[in-house]
C-alpha cells in the first residue's frame with residue numbers, strides 16, 4: 001500500500017477540473033486516494049456528496065467532529081438547454097470574467113466544464129492553482145485521514161465532500177437534511193478564505209468565529225482554540241466576513257457548526273486589480289491546519305468552553321468576596 005503524502009495529494013486533487021454541479025473529476029480522485037486508506041469507509045449520498053467515516057476501535061473524539069470541504073469552484077459550465085453556450089457559475093462579477101476571457105485565460109473545455117488555465121505549482125512555501133478554494137480543503141481532509149491511519153490512531157470521526165457550494169451551499173444543505181452523524185456531532189467547515197480583520201497569509205490557520213452571514217458555535221470554537229494552544233499551533237482567531245461558508249448553511253439547518261480556514265490569496269481568482277489570476281495558499285498554513293485537525297479529532301474535550309468560564313467566574317466570586325461584602329450597603 002502506497003501512502004500518499006501531502007504534496008502527492010495536493011497535486012492529484014488540484015489538477016482536477018471542477019465547477020458547480022460538475023464535481024465528478026474531484027470526487028473520483030478523492031475516491032481513488034482514499035480507496036486503500038485503512039479505517040476509512042466512504043459512500044455517496046443521493047445528491048452526489050461524499051460521506052466518509054474514519055473508525056478505528058471504540059474511541060471517539062468528544063464531540064464527534066464532521067470535517068467538511070466542498071468540491072466545486074467558480075467556473076464555466078455548458079448550458080443545460082443550449083449546449084454550445086457557456087455560463088459562468090460562482091461568485092465572480094461579469095466584467096472580470098469577460099476581461100479574463102478576452103485575455104485568453106479560459107482553458108479548453110473538458111466535457112461540460114471549462115476553467116481558467118493555470119497550472120498547479122507546489123513548493124515548500126506556496127501552493128498555487130486555479131482552485132485552491134476548496135480543493136485545498138478536500139486535500140487537507142484526505143491528508144488528515146491518511147496521517148491518522150498511518151499512526152493507527154484509535155478514534156472515530158467523519159467528513160463530507162460536498163457539491164455546489166459556490167452557488168449557495170446546495171450540497172451541504174442536502175447533507176444537513178439527512179444528517180447521518182448523530183445529533184451531538186459538530187460540523188467543521190474546512191475552507192480557504194480571504195484573510196480580513198487582522199488575519200494574514202502565513203500567520204497560521206484561521207479559527208473562524210463566523211462568516212458574512214452568521215457566527216458559529218461557541219463551544220466548538222473554544223475547543224479549537226484550546227486544542228491549538230495545547231499543541232503549540234499558532235492560529236488566528238478572526239471573523240472572516242468577506243465570504244460565507246458551509247458552517248452557516250449547516251447551522252441554519254440546526255446542526256452545531258464551527259469553521260477553520262487556510263488564508264487564501266487571490267480569492268476567486270482575482271488579484272488586487274481584479275485581474276484573473278491563480279489562487280494560492282501558504283504551505284505552512286496548510287500543514288498547520290492538518291496538525292490541528294489530527295489533534296482535534298483525537299481528543300476528548302467535553303463542554304470545555306462553558307465549564308472553564310463558569311469556573312473562572314466562581315473563582316473570582318470567592319477571590320473578591322470581601323469587596324462584594326464591603327460594597328453591599330450601597331446596593332440595598
Ligand SMILES: [Zn+2]
Nearest residue numbers: 133134191192
Ligand atoms: Zn470555498
